[in-house]
Amino acid sequence: MSIIFRLDRVMADRKISLNELAKRIDLTDSNLSIFKTGRLKRYAFQTMDALCRELNCQPGDLLEYQPDGKNIVE
Helix, strand or coil, rough: CCCCHHHHHHHHCCCCCHHHHHHHHCCCCHHHHHHHHHCCCCHHHHHHHHHHHHHHCCHHHHECCCCCCCCCCC
């Protein structure tokens, strides 16, 4: 996958646990864990909004694009 989720890095920088963040954004621990590990297939903008609000960050801090080389046109 070309999109890398960096929630774990931002959480570590902010020194906040998965459980605490999940409580703050009213999300279950298991759903937040899926987001954190990048196993999700889609997400709601409402979730991204809540994460950015609580972590005081931008969406680009949580997501990173890395080309996988399959769709590169030269």
